[in-house]
Amino acid sequence: MNVGDRIKRLRDRKGLTQQELADKTGYKSKVAISKIESGQRDIPRHKLERVAEVLGTTVEYLETGKNINELGEFGLNRKYLESADPDLIPYLDELSNPNSKKRILFDKVKDLEPSDVESLLRVIRMFEEGK
Template structure:
């Protein structure tokens, strides 16, 4: 199986369109993804990890290499996190981890601000009861 075939297969497993994948990794349109999947365009080294993350897999899988034990453990952790908290929560955490420290602090402050709203304090009180 080629790199492009593995990308397409994983994208199909996730029910993700070429356009969605392109958007997640910073391409303006699906054209580049289509060309990569067809083997017309080489996959740039700088995009391998981004594509693997967007497809919730490892760079080793994308490249067709044997996955290391660390890769397998990482995959299990991702699956467990998604099972416990859902794919949306996983996506939010993944995006958060790509931010620099300054932007992480901004996000943390925003979340703390949101949680100070009355609708959340009622939930906190009922949890503590």
């Protein structure tokens, strides 16, 4: 997976069109984003920084696929939950707490899609509420 692949993957996860990403990052049209995602065009560092910000990730992740944050895509999952079901945020926080007994679970699922993390947290909430 290269920079363009990671940009496309995160853009899709956020539900952004190529034009929306172009608008938010200072490109004139979706053609530029399309070329970046397909590897036909390089992206300057200052634009890569803006893309990372808009996509809720780091430049390092876009360049290497590695997160400096050991929690994987925690930030992306949190942003997703803030709009999908904010009541699940405390469960995500507990799951990601290094001192939590549930931390082992988070270590196993940290790379799930945000919607899958949402489903998992709903199940945890259901168990804790005794339903």
